[in-house]
Amino acid sequence: MSLGNLCFLTRWYDLEHLKDPAMDYYRSAPVNPTLSAATFVSASLLAVMFLAAWLWVKRTPTRAKLLTARCGFLLVLICVLESVRRYWNRESVQPDLGSNIALLVIELILVSGLVLTTFGNTGVLNMARRVVLLLTLLFPFFAIDLIWARVTSPTASEFAPRSPLPMLLKLRPELKKKHVLWLLFDEFDQRMAFDLRQPAGDLAALERLRAESLVATQAHQTAGFTTMAVPCLLSGRLFSRVDVIDANTLNVYAGDSSPGTNWHDQPNVFKRARELGVNAELVGWHHPYCRMLGDSLVRCLDVPTGAPTDAMLAETSAADGGIPREVPYLSRLQLTDLVNIFRFKGDSATAVSQDEYMQQRQQQQYVRIRDAVYTDITDPRIGLLFAHFPTPHLFGIYNRKRKDFTLDDTLSYADNLALVDRTVGEIRQILEQADLWDSTTLLITSDHGFRPSMWRGRLGWNDELEKLTAPGRSETVPFIVKLPGQTQGRVFREPFSNVVSADLVLAILNGQISTYQDASDWLAKNVNPDR
Numbered sequence: 001m002s003l004g005n006l007c008f009l010t011r012w013y014d015l016e017h018l019k020d021p022a023m024d025y026y027r028s029a030p031v032n033p034t035l036s037a038a039t040f041v042s043a044s045l046l047a048v049m050f051l052a053a054w055l056w057v058k059r060t061p062t063r064a065k066l067l068t069a070r071c072g073f074l075l076v077l078i079c080v081l082e083s084v085r086r087y088w089n090r091e092s093v094q095p096d097l098g099s100n101i102a103l104l105v106i107e108l109i110l111v112s113g114l115v116l117t118t119f120g121n122t123g124v125l126n127m128a129r130r131v132v133l134l135l136t137l138l139f140p141f142f143a144i145d146l147i148w149a150r151v152t153s154p155t156a157s158e159f160a161p162r163s164p165l166p167m168l169l170k171l172r173p174e175l176k177k178k179h180v181l182w183l184l185f186d187e188f189d190q191r192m193a194f195d196l197r198q199p200a201g202d203l204a205a206l207e208r209l210r211a212e213s214l215v216a217t218q219a220h221q222t223a224g225f226t227t228m229a230v231p232c233l234l235s236g237r238l239f240s241r242v243d244v245i246d247a248n249t250l251n252v253y254a255g256d257s258s259p260g261t262n263w264h265d266q267p268n269v270f271k272r273a274r275e276l277g278v279n280a281e282l283v284g285w286h287h288p289y290c291r292m293l294g295d296s297l298v299r300c301l302d303v304p305t306g307a308p309t310d311a312m313l314a315e316t317s318a319a320d321g322g323i324p325r326e327v328p329y330l331s332r333l334q335l336t337d338l339v340n341i342f343r344f345k346g347d348s349a350t351a352v353s354q355d356e357y358m359q360q361r362q363q364q365q366y367v368r369i370r371d372a373v374y375t376d377i378t379d380p381r382i383g384l385l386f387a388h389f390p391t392p393h394l395f396g397i398y399n400r401k402r403k404d405f406t407l408d409d410t411l412s413y414a415d416n417l418a419l420v421d422r423t424v425g426e427i428r429q430i431l432e433q434a435d436l437w438d439s440t441t442l443l444i445t446s447d448h449g450f451r452p453s454m455w456r457g458r459l460g461w462n463d464e465l466e467k468l469t470a471p472g473r474s475e476t477v478p479f480i481v482k483l484p485g486q487t488q489g490r491v492f493r494e495p496f497s498n499v500v501s502a503d504l505v506l507a508i509l510n511g512q513i514s515t516y517q518d519a520s521d522w523l524a525k526n527v528n529p530d531r
């Protein structure tokens with residue numbers, strides 16, 4: 001019985017990890033119980049199988065059967081410990097040498113026990129049996145802990161979005177024609193997309209737009225990852241660190257010594273736009289925007305990633321699939337985990353299937369966000385719309401050769417860049433048809449550049465990316481500003497932090513900037529306050 005549970009040890013670990021209130025930040029509803037239930041059913045099924053096998057051996061014991069059972073028992077234990085060791089190394093940023101050595105020593109003892117058992121010495125075997133039995137006694141405590149966590153976990157109301165602001169219907173005359181679209185494309189890399197123009201193919205819509213816009217070539221990302229980069233951008237402040245606390249709390253820190261405050265309580269571009277009398281809307285990926293900022297907006301749609309860690313991914317996919325699908329899946333997952341122990345290189349089957357699941361999911365998320373943006377950009381009451389798209393962030397969700405959304409395992413960053421181009425082209429078309437293109441201000445930028453360390457070896461990684469990222473990661477992001485009635489493009493070459501975006505948007509909304517000369521002067525002044 002306990003052996004069955006032990007085989008699912010890494011899955012029980014997942015459940016422990018998922019109890020962390022910080023995980024709630026990435027959920028859009030209370031924990032779905034499918035994964036816990038499926039883990040319990042799978043472990044119990046395996047336990048029953050082990051028990052049946054053992055009873056069969058005991059009923060008609062022969063020397064060969066007993067030896068096989070004993071060696072099998074030790075072998076399973078070794079595999080379980082090894083999969084735990086690998087799980088720790090995978091989950092932790094800095095693998096802990098001590099626990100690695102400890103686990104390897106225990107595995108070695110068990111291997112020696114295996115050899116001794118074949119020679120009839122059951123010393124190590126008996127010790128291992130006692131330890132496993134002892135662990136069984138701990139299991140009920142563990143189960144109670146999990147159930148307790150479930151009982152005390154936040155309810156649906158804590159995942160509800162904050163109530164939006166009422167739509168202002170009477171706009172000040174000077175705001176009537178103000179229409180600012182701030183488009184953030186996640187992981188859009190300036191160096192690859194525009195400096196090298198590789199691996200990009202044809203980015204016709206973007207190039208056309210750049211030729212008639214103010215383009216900055218050295219805008220630096222606000223942080224290396226989305227959870228921190230976006231709060232910096234929207235609040236217009238470079239935070240030194242962020243801390244995910246729970247469903248409704250993302251603490252941000254202004255300096256190393258300052259206490260953290262919830263991002264919700266910080267200033268943000270939407271609150272300040274509202275003070276100017278502007279209706280602001282947000283459509284975005286990854287963050288639970290509507291819980292964090294919903295009360296600064298008149299309309300909000302968020303599509304949380306739902307998979308910041310492998311364990312969370314398992315919970316999300318379990319909720320999608322239900323118990324009948326999840327039990328065979330988990331059993332297969334444990335089996336491939338065991339098989340992976342005997343593979344030393346190449347992608348593990350588990351990682352590939354996880355990436356493919358994520359790819360599909362990300363494509364659906366893109367479509368949801370895109371459709372909402374395409375509908376709402378022509379709403380004349382909205383003065384500021386911020387849209388955060390999950391592309392060109394890998395995985396590849398667009399097929400640039402076919403120019404459609406057919407998924408396969410060769411899709412990569414170049415495909416997603418083509419999707420950014422297509423999206424920008426379609427937005428232009430929609431605005432042109434609504435006769436709004438000329439009066440609309442567009443700001444296109446990103447949260448951070450391309451991160452090779454995150455994607456190396458994952459689905460969509462290829463030789464071209466390996467070559468292009470050989471010099472390391474680049475930290476510049478595109479920065480394209482298209483102002484109403486301006487057709488002659490301009491380039492701004494000084495380096496600056498993208499954190500100025502929020503202030504720039506506000507300067508445009510309150511009428512300080514109307515030409516590229518104004519924008520260029522404003523940037524020069526704001527990125528170099530001493531001059």
Ligand SMILES: [Zn+2]
Nearest residue numbers: 186187226447
């Ligand atoms: Zn990002």
